[in-house]
Amino acid sequence: MVRKIVLITGVTRGLGRAMADELVRQGHTVLGCGRSQKGIEQLGRQFGSPHDFSVVDVASDEEVKAWAGRLLGAYTPPDLVLNNAGVINRNARLWEVPEREFSRVIDVNIKGAANVIRHFVPAMVKRKRGVIVNFSSGWGRSTDEEVAPYCATKWAIEGLTQAFAQELPSGMAAVALNPGIINTDMLQSCFGGSASGYLLPAEWAKRAVPYLLNLSPGDNGKQLTAPGG
Ligand SMILES: NC(=O)c1ccc[n+]([C@@H]2O[C@H](COP(=O)([O-])OP(=O)(O)OC[C@H]3O[C@@H](n4cnc5c(N)ncnc54)[C@H](OP(=O)(O)O)[C@@H]3O)[C@@H](O)[C@H]2O)c1
Numbered sequence: 730m731v732r733k734i735v736l737i738t739g740v741t742r743g744l745g746r747a748m749a750d751e752l753v754r755q756g757h758t759v760l761g762c763g764r765s766q767k768g769i770e771q772l773g774r775q776f777g778s779p780h781d782f783s784v785v786d787v788a789s790d791e792e793v794k795a796w797a798g799r800l801l802g803a804y805t806p807p808d809l810v811l812n813n814a815g816v817i818n819r820n821a822r823l824w825e826v827p828e829r830e831f832s833r834v835i836d837v838n839i840k841g842a843a844n845v846i847r848h849f850v851p852a853m854v855k856r857k858r859g860v861i862v863n864f865s866s867g868w869g870r871s872t873d874e875e876v877a878p879y880c881a882t883k884w885a886i887e888g889l890t891q892a893f894a895q896e897l898p899s900g901m902a903a904v905a906l907n908p909g910i911i912n913t914d915m916l917q918s919c920f921g922g923s924a925s926g927y928l929l930p931a932e933w934a935k936r937a938v939p940y941l942l943n944l945s946p947g948d949n950g951k952q953l954t955a956p957g958g
Contacts, residue, residue, distance in 0.1 A: 730756060733942065736800075736807040737761045738787050738845060739814030741768030743913035744864075744937075747930035748811060751938040753780060760800055760807065762787065763814070779804075787814045787841030788833070790848075797848035806852035809941065810861045812842040815882075817915050820875040831878045838882035839889070846893065857900035860944045863890045865905040870952070876919055887952060894950035902949035908937065909958010933957050 735752050739745040740761030746768075749759045753776050762785035763769055772782040781803075785796045816837045818826050842863050853859035868876060869883030890905040897903060910916065911933045916924040936957035944953075 732756055732758065733808040734758045734760065734804055734806075735809045735811065736845075736849060737811045737813055738785075738841065739763055740772065740782065741765045743915060744908055744911060744930050744933065745811070745813045746772075747934035748813070748938055748941070749776075750931065751934040755938065755942075757942075758804070760804065762796060787844055788836040790840075790844045793841075793844040794848050797845075801849070801852050806856060806859060807849060808859055809944075810845065810849055810853075810859065811941065812845055812861065812863045814841055815864060815915070817876065817919055818878040820919055822875060823877040826878055834878040834882055838879070839885045842886060842889070853901065854898060857898045859901055860946075860948070861893075861901075861903040862906050862941060862944065863903065865890075865907050865952075867907055867910065869905065869907060879919075891950055891952075897949060900946050902944060902946050904944060904948050904951050904953050906941075907952075907954045907958075909933065909955050911958055928957065 735757050737745050737749055737759060740749045741763030749761055752759050759780045761782045764784060764786050766784050769782045769784050783796055785792045787793055814837060816834055818830055818834050863886050865886045866883040868880045869887045872880045887905045890903050894903040910927050912924045912927040912929050916927060937955040940956050
């Protein structure tokens with residue numbers, strides 16, 4: 730088996746955490762970040778070296794820059810980047826969403842992915858190797874009421890990914906991934922009680938992780954949907 734270095738943003742909960750658990754179980758090296766100090770410390774205790782977990786807010790270009798500088802000094806550039814960190818607005822009609830909350834959804838979901846690309850992808854381009862997966866959503870390809878800010882960011886991720894894919898050298902790939910519908914904190918926020926009818930992240934990751942590890946340069950620019958969601 731080829732052991733890969735996988736960078737995951739938003740690794741403390743939900744899909745990011747489940748992907749980290751599954752990747753470590755399969756023998757890959759996980760480099761992860763999240764904002765919660767407690768969650769990151771817990772991961773560090775559970776999975777020591779060669780894995781690495783850091784408190785980083787992806788919305789901060791400076792924090793991502795420092796994180797990338799440290800990791801690229803210590804590891805070869807990632808084989809797989811999972812731009813997974815994301816937030817959703819509390820259910821509300823667009824005109825009821827406070828400006829701060831709207832900005833935060835944009836800053837994390839769009840600028841966060843761009844910050845990671847800005848600071849990690851140059852080292853990957855140098856080697857002409859690696860796959861970048863930008864987490865989209867069903868709501869990056871369709872819409873619903875009360876989640877307009879979130880829909881805006883995921884439609885943006887689809888466009889950003891397609892343009893970015895055209896810029897990559899052959900040997901690399903960027904894809905937009907709709908993970909499906911999985912019972913996480915985010916789903917509970919937008920679906921309420923009916924979230925409990927959906928698959929749990931650990932179950933989802935058993936099928937999604939092998940699928941992600943198999944992505945190749947031939948997938949560049951594709952709009953994909955994960956199996957199992
Ligand atoms: N669950 C679904 O059904 C579903 C459906 C479609 C798309 N998605 C997408 O899949 C991805 C994961 O969603 P999820 O359901 O796992 O969400 P979640 O349960 O809310 O977890 C989100 C993760 O992102 C981290 N995060 C949030 N803001 C961050 C920031 N500024 N910097 C770094 N980390 C940050 C959170 O950790 P901290 O709080 O520690 O930062 C957490 O680890 C998202 O991009 C989401 O839009 C999910």
